Amino acid sequence: MKSYLMENGVKVFRYGEPIETGIIQGKMTATELNADLEIEFKKNNSSINLLLSPEDIVYGLGANLGGINKRGRTYESYCTDDPSHTEDKTKLYGAHNFFIISGDVSRGYFIDYPSMIKYDVGFKKTDILNIEITDENFTIYIIDGKSPSEVTSKFLTIIGRAYIPPKWGFGYFQSRWGYKDKGEILDIYNSFKENDIPIDGIYLDLDYMENFKDFSISDERFSDFKEFVTDLKKEGLYLVPIIDAGVKVEPGYDVYEEGIKGDHFCKDINGDPYVAAVWPGKVHFPDFLKDETQHWFGSKYKLLTDAGIEGVWNDMNEPAIFYDTKALDEAIEYAIESKGKNLDIHSFFSLKDKFTNLANKDAYYKSFYHLLGDKTLSNDEVHNLYGFYMTKSANLGLTKLLENKRFLLISRASSIGMHRFGGMWTGDNSSWWSHLELNIKMMPSLNMCGFFYTGADTGGFGGNCSGELLTRWLQFSVFTPLLRNHSAIGCRNQEPFSFDEQVTKNSKNIIKVRYRLLPYIYSEYMKAVSQYELMFKPLAFEYGESLAKETEDQLLFGNELMLTPVHSANQKGRYVFLPEKMAEITLGSESLEVEIKSDKIHYMDYGLENIKFYLRKNSILPLVRPSQNVKNMDTSMMDVVAYVDEKAHYTLLDDDGITYDFEKGEKFVTNISIEWKKDDYEINVSNNNSSVKELNFKVIDSRGNMTVKKINL
Ligand code: GLC
8 A cells, every 4th residue: 555645635545556547636745644444355356344423424426326415325336327217226327436424523535446336335234334346456535624515625626626618508408309300409499489488508419410420410300500500509599419429330431430540449359349239239439548539539529519519418428338249149049049938937037138138238348448558458447437538538629629618518427537527417317206306415416526517307307297397396407507408209398388388487487597596606606616615515514403414405505595495296385494594585587585584494485486595694696687598698787685684795706608718817706795884784896897787786684674775886
C-alpha cells in the first residue's frame, strides 16, 4: 500500500497497481499514512468492513436505488442497461463510488476502481458497511470533515468542476422515442406554440438516423436537415440528436470503414473487432479508452455541428448489448433441439431463459478488449469507464468544432469523472409514482458525485403516464437543471397537450413557472459548480434536528429554497416538516402568493395548478416574467420576493449563456441586499447587468407583514 496526501488534506491509499482511471484531478504528495481500514484480501476480491453506529447516516452512491440514507440495502457499481428499475434491483446505469458516513463526525470514501464493486450498507449486519471489490488493485480516498457538506465540497474539488451547459439547456425539452420525421417534430413544436407552452428544444431519438447508423441523417425522413435545424434555431428551438455507442458493421459506411482502418474498435479474443448486436444489428464498439479513438469519434460530430446542431445525447454506452452472435446461435441451436420434445418445467424454462437472458450477459463484457496505454484489458476490467470516455470523446469533438460555444451533452452511462465532460439523465425509468419519489431522493446523491446537469425522464420513460403523474412530476422537475419529458415508443403520448384540457393548462402553468425561476436556477447552478457545493441538499446538511435526518422527500434547493413535492396519487397536499419558520410560496405563471409558516409539521395544500415551495428566512428569490424560450427571456423587469427578519443578501449571477467568456470574468452580477432598519427596509442593489432595469420587491417579515417597493436601476 502506498499513501499520499492531497492539498486539501484528503488521504489517498493505493493498493497494488491500480488502473489509471483519470477520475481524480487533484495533486498528491507521497507520505506515510496509516489507512486504518480493515481489508481482507482474497484472490479477485478485497473485502472492507466499516463500522456503522446506530445514528450514522450513509449518503452518496450517486445514481442508484434506495433513499437519501443508503442504509439497509445492497448496491452494485457496474453500469447496466436494465430498464426495469424495481425495488429489488441493485444497480443502474452509473458507477458512482463515493459515499459519506455521517454521525458525530463525517468521513467520505471514494473508491477509484473501474469494475464491479458491491456494497452492503447494513443489510446483512446492521452495524457493518461491507464493500467487496473484485480485485486487489484499487485506490481509496478518505475525506474527513466536520460536516457532510464539508466532506462533499472537498470531494467535488478533487474531482474537478462539473460540466456547464449553455443557458438554453435549462429550458423545457420535449422528447419521445418514436417521433418519426420532420413533419412530426414540426407538429409537436407547433402544438407547443398553439398551446402557449414554453419550450427550448426537442430531442431526436434514433429515427433521425439512416438505419440506426451513427452520424447519418435519414434523407427520407429528415431531408434538408441543415435548413430544418437552422430555421428552428432562429426561433430559439434546439434539436438534440442521439448518438449510440455501437457503430453499425456495414462495408462502405464511412464511420465503420474509418474505424476499421484506424484500428478504433474493441477487439475480441482473436484480435478481430468485437461484434455485438444493438439497434442496427451487428455493431463494433469504439475503444473510447484510447486517446486517438476519442479524437476520431469526437471529430465525427462534425456532421451534426455542420448542420447547426449544438447538443447531443450519448446512449447505450454501458455498453448495452442485445446479444452476441455466439450466444444467439447457441440459443437457436437449443431451440431447434427442443423442437418436438416434451418440455417439462425445467427444460421449458431453460429454453425460455436462453432467449430472455440474451441481453447484457456478464460473459460478453469479459470477451472484448480495450487498449489502455500499453495494456490490453477486458471490458469487464474497465467496464465503468466506457460511458465516461464516450462522453469525453464527444466533449473533445464538440469543443473543437464549436470553439468558444457551449453545447448540451448528456450521457446515460457514467462514472464519476464524466461529470466534467457532460451531464447525465437517469435512464429508462417508468411512469410510476415510486420513480418520481426515486428521482427526488436521487438528486442530492447525484450532486455529491459531481453530477449537476441531470434529471430524470419526466413523466417516466416506460409505461403509460397519467395526467396527474405528469403534473406532479413537472412540479418537481421544474427545479432539476435538466428538464426533459421523454417517453418510449408504444406508450401513451406524454406531451402536455396529449392529456385533457385541465392537464394541459396545469402543465403549461408549471412549465411557465420554470421560466420564471430560470435566472435563479441558472445562478444557483453556476454557484454550485464553481464553489463546489450541492445544489440539491438533504435537510440534515443544514439542520440538526433528528426529523431533518429522517426527512427524505423534502430537499434544500440552492441556499434559499426548500422543496416539498407531492409524489403520490390523489393527494390534495402533503405533510411538510419545517425545521424553522419559512415563507410558503405559491407560484403560478402570473401569480405569486407568500405566507409565513411556523409550524414544525403542517399540512400544506398543494393543488395541481401551480408550484409550491418554501423560502428560507433572510433569503431573497428573483423571478422574471415567463417567456416562450430562453432566447426570448426578458430580465429587464424582475420580481424579487424576500423573507427578511434582519437582513438578507442575494447575488444573482448571469453571463451570456452561450460562450465560455464567464471563465475570463465576463459575468453579469446583481447584488441585492435588504436590511430591516428601524421601521422600514433598506434595499441596496449593485448591478453590472445592463439588461436588469427594474426590480419589484415584495418583502415579508416573520409576522407576515408585506412591504412592496420598486427600484429602477
Ligand atoms: C434507450 C434510451 C432511451 C431511448 C431508447 C431509443 O432505451 O435510454 O432514452 O429512447 O434507447 O433510442
